[in-house]
Amino acid sequence: MKLFSVLGLTAVLASGLSGTAQADQLADIKARGKLICGTLGTAEPFSFQHPQTRQIVGYDVDICQKVADALGVALELKGIAVEARIPELLQGRVDILAANLGYTPERAQQIDFSHSYFVSQQKLLTTKDSGITTLEGLAGKKVTAIKGSSSEQGVRRLIPTAETVTFQDTSSAFLALAQDKVDAFCGSELILVKLAKQSKVPMLVIEKSLFVEPWGLGLRKGEAAFKDQVNGVLGKLASSGELDTIFGKWLGEGTAFNIKRDYKVEEIKS
Amino acid sequence: MGYVFDLGSVLNGKYLDWFLIGLATTLALTMAAWCLAMAMGIILTLVRMIPFPPLGWFVALYVEYHRNVPLLVQIFVWYFGVPSLLPRPARQWINAHHGEFLLAAIALGLAAAAYVAEDIRSGIRSIPKAQYESARSIGFGYLGAMGYVVLPQALRIAVPPLINQTLLLFKNTSLAMAIGVGELTYRTREVESYTFKTFEAFAVATAIYLAISFGIMALGSWSGHRLKLETR
Numbered sequence: 001m002k003l004f005s006v007l008g009l010t011a012v013l014a015s016g017l018s019g020t021a022q023a024d025q026l027a028d029i030k031a032r033g034k035l036i037c038g039t040l041g042t043a044e045p046f047s048f049q050h051p052q053t054r055q056i057v058g059y060d061v062d063i064c065q066k067v068a069d070a071l072g073v074a075l076e077l078k079g080i081a082v083e084a085r086i087p088e089l090l091q092g093r094v095d096i097l098a099a100n101l102g103y104t105p106e107r108a109q110q111i112d113f114s115h116s117y118f119v120s121q122q123k124l125l126t127t128k129d130s131g132i133t134t135l136e137g138l139a140g141k142k143v144t145a146i147k148g149s150s151s152e153q154g155v156r157r158l159i160p161t162a163e164t165v166t167f168q169d170t171s172s173a174f175l176a177l178a179q180d181k182v183d184a185f186c187g188s189e190l191i192l193v194k195l196a197k198q199s200k201v202p203m204l205v206i207e208k209s210l211f212v213e214p215w216g217l218g219l220r221k222g223e224a225a226f227k228d229q230v231n232g233v234l235g236k237l238a239s240s241g242e243l244d245t246i247f248g249k250w251l252g253e254g255t256a257f258n259i260k261r262d263y264k265v266e267e268i269k270s
Numbered sequence: 271m272g273y274v275f276d277l278g279s280v281l282n283g284k285y286l287d288w289f290l291i292g293l294a295t296t297l298a299l300t301m302a303a304w305c306l307a308m309a310m311g312i313i314l315t316l317v318r319m320i321p322f323p324p325l326g327w328f329v330a331l332y333v334e335y336h337r338n339v340p341l342l343v344q345i346f347v348w349y350f351g352v353p354s355l356l357p358r359p360a361r362q363w364i365n366a367h368h369g370e371f372l373l374a375a376i377a378l379g380l381a382a383a384a385y386v387a388e389d390i391r392s393g394i395r396s397i398p399k400a401q402y403e404s405a406r407s408i409g410f411g412y413l414g415a416m417g418y419v420v421l422p423q424a425l426r427i428a429v430p431p432l433i434n435q436t437l438l439l440f441k442n443t444s445l446a447m448a449i450g451v452g453e454l455t456y457r458t459r460e461v462e463s464y465t466f467k468t469f470e471a472f473a474v475a476t477a478i479y480l481a482i483s484f485g486i487m488a489l490g491s492w493s494g495h496r497l498k499l500e501t502r
Contacts, residue, residue, distance in 0.1 A: 083459065087468050110466045144450070148463035165370075165450040166460075175350055176450070181365050 026071075026226040029095055034074040037064035038094035038218075041079040042169070044194070045250040045257065046100055046118075059250040060098035063117055063217070063234075066242070067096065070233045083148030086110055089218050096230070097218030100188070102150035103268045112223070113216030114230045117243075119263035121189040121209040122151055128202040130183055135208055138162055141183035144173045151186040154211050170195075177203075186210060190257050197256070214268045238265040280470040285461045292457030293478055299375055299443045299453055304436060306379025311386025318391065329387065336384035341377075342445050348377040349449040374446035382439045386432060393428030394420060426497045433490030437483055454478060 029035055039047040039060050046060040056077050068075035080088050085099050089111055102120060103113050124143070126132045132141070139161045145152035147166035155164050165182055167173040170191060177185045178201045185192065189205065196203040217234075219227050237243040247261045281289075318329040336344070349370060353361050364372065397420050405415035444455035458475040462468050 083463055086466055090466075106464065106466070147459060153464070166456075167450060168448060172448070179350065179354060179365075180361065181369065181450075 024225060025095065025220065025223045026229060029071060029073060029226070032073070034076045035064070035068040035071060036076045036078055036093070036095045037061075037068070038078050038080045038085060038088050038097045038099055039064065040082065040099045041077075043100050043191070045190070045255065047098070059118070059246060060100070062246045062250075063237075064096065064098045066237055066246075067217075067230055067233050070236075071229065082146055085218065089220060092220075095226075099218070100215060101218045102213035102215055104150050104153060106153070107150075107218075110221075112219040112221050112227055113268050114219060114227065115234050115265050116214035116216055116263065116268050117234055117265060118215040120213045120215060122154055122186060122211050122213050123189045123192055123209050124206045125177065125185040125187070125192040125196060125203055126183060126206065127177065127180065128204055130180075132183060133204070133206065135159070135206060135210060138184055142181075143184045143186055144176055144182040145186045146170060146173060149187070150213060151188075154213075155186050158210055174199075188213075190251070190259075194256060214263070216268055234265050275469060276467070277470050277473065280461050280465055280467050280474060285465065288457040288461055289454070289474060289478070292452060292454035295371070295452050295457075296440075296443050296454040297482075299371065299378070299446060299451065300436075300440045302371075302375040303378035303382060303439055303443070306375065307382035307386050307435070307439065310380060310383035311390060314383060314387035315390045315394070318387070319394075333384040333388060336381045341381055341442055342448060344381055345374060345377040345445055345449060348373045370446070370449050370451045374443075374449060374451045378439060378442055378446070382435055382442075385435050385438075389428045389431040389435065390424070392431070393424035393426075396427050397423050429497055430490060430494050433486065433493065437486045437490075440482060440486060441479065 039056065039058075041047050041049065041056050043058075043060075045058050047056060047058040049055070050057045056079070061077065064077070065075050078088075078094050080094070080097075080099060082099075085097055085101060086107065088094050089097050097111075100120075101107075101113075102122075103116070107113075124135065124138065132138060138159050141162055142165055143155050143159065143162045144165050144167060145155055147168055149166075152164055152166055155162055165176070167176060170187070173182075173185050173187075174195055176182045178199060184206075185195075189209070192205045196205055217230055219230065234243075237246070243265065244261060249255075251257045251259050252261075280286075314329050314332065317325050320326075352373070353364055353369065356364070401423075402415050402420055405419040406412075410418065443453055446453055447456040447459070450456070454475055458471050461474075462471040465471065
């Protein structure tokens with residue numbers, strides 16, 4: 001029982017700390033002079049290390065930079081792991097998340113989402129040898145996803161007969177698929193297309209999306225001023241055409257992904 | 271917005287089931303790896319006692335590999351590396367029969383075997399050579415001297431460190447999470463990613479790990495008293 005009281009005390013302390021930070025986050029950020037943005041650093045083309053400059057760059061990073069510019073503060077990037085995203089935000093170690101954060105109702109109970117700044121098609125990658133070409137063919141099969149990702153929860157929700165096996169990172173999940181340890185890999189289409197292209201084992205991405213996932217910037221709850229400001233920045237980026245420029249730079253023509261922006265920046269509804 | 275510590279939120283419905291399934295898998299993995307570790311540890315000790323130097327070198331190499339390469343790497347080698355050397359039908363059989371559990375048990379068991387072999391060897395070395403020589407001089411053969419005089423004392427001495435290895439092995443099973451074995455830590459992370467109740471999920475896992483570790487330690491201290499030889 002002593003253990004629980006110690007843990008409880010830790011929890012109270014942690015909430016006390018974030019409680020003071022929540023007085024007015026927007027004012028805090030401006031006073032501090034920098035915006036701390038949590039980003040993955042391992043997800044091309046959203047947030048990854050540039051091979052030459054060794055800087056973390058990408059679509060998520062550019063969006064965060066725009067938010068920082070609008071606030072008139074410097075941007076500080078903090079690398080975070082997929083499953084640590086929400087705890088890092090809740091504990092006040094980062095101000096905002098730009099980290100492939102797909103909207104789910106469970107997440108929306110814990111944190112606030114900005115308007116959508118990207119919409120991801122969640123698809124499934126299989127090996128050509130497996131003979132699986134449709135989503136229906138996955139019933140009762142083993143499907144992998146990154147631990148703690150919304151893809152994992154999507155598979156459980158939409159293919160309930162499938163057995164999910166999760167790994168810490170993309171490379172382990174991909175290797176498990178390449179070695180036939182699992183039958184399919186659920187993730188964002190962008191990641192899967194790139195993996196299929198690089199794979200030595202012939203692979204294909206199942207045409208139909210399992211689900212569509214709007215991504216928002218993650219914010220702590222109860223920070224209305226900060227949230228309005230962020231949504232204002234996103235709206236301005238969309239109307240001025242700057243968002244198209246950023247999108248084109250990382251995902252458009254001439255990149256490995258070659259896709260067009262076909263979504264709006266708008267409030268995410270569950 | 272204060273943080274409400276609510277154990278009930280992770281100890282009900284499917285989350286409770288996940289913890290229980292995880293606990294069962296952790297225990298099964300510990301047992302399987304422990305049996306392999308003991309069997310392999312005893313074999314290694316016996317092989318090392320054969321007076322033929324290359325065999326001794328082989329055991330030394332085995333022990334050094336398993337003690338010096340990070341356990342997580344060994345698990346990856348067994349999970350991703352070894353099966354790719356096998357013929358395709360064998361690979362398919364492993365993949366279809368929860369290969370991750372089997373391969374994790376092998377990796378954990380073989381690594382623990384290196385420590386077990388060292389512990390038993392220390393036990394044997396702690397018995398003065400004079401006892402062996404005295405036994406031989408009053409007519410015991412090699413096997414008789416080892417079996418009646420040296421080993422009964424040596425194994426008693428080796429029991430506490432062996433209990434310690436069991437404790438380490440039990441905790442090391444959490445590394446199997448990395449290759450998708452649904453043991454306690456893996457399930458805890460799942461509960462956490464669904465509920466975002468980080469404190470609660472890990473509090474439950476911590477309590478379970480502690481309870482079982484204390485159980486193993488109690489067994490160790492009981493057997494320590496029980497097996498102690500009266501010395502004058």
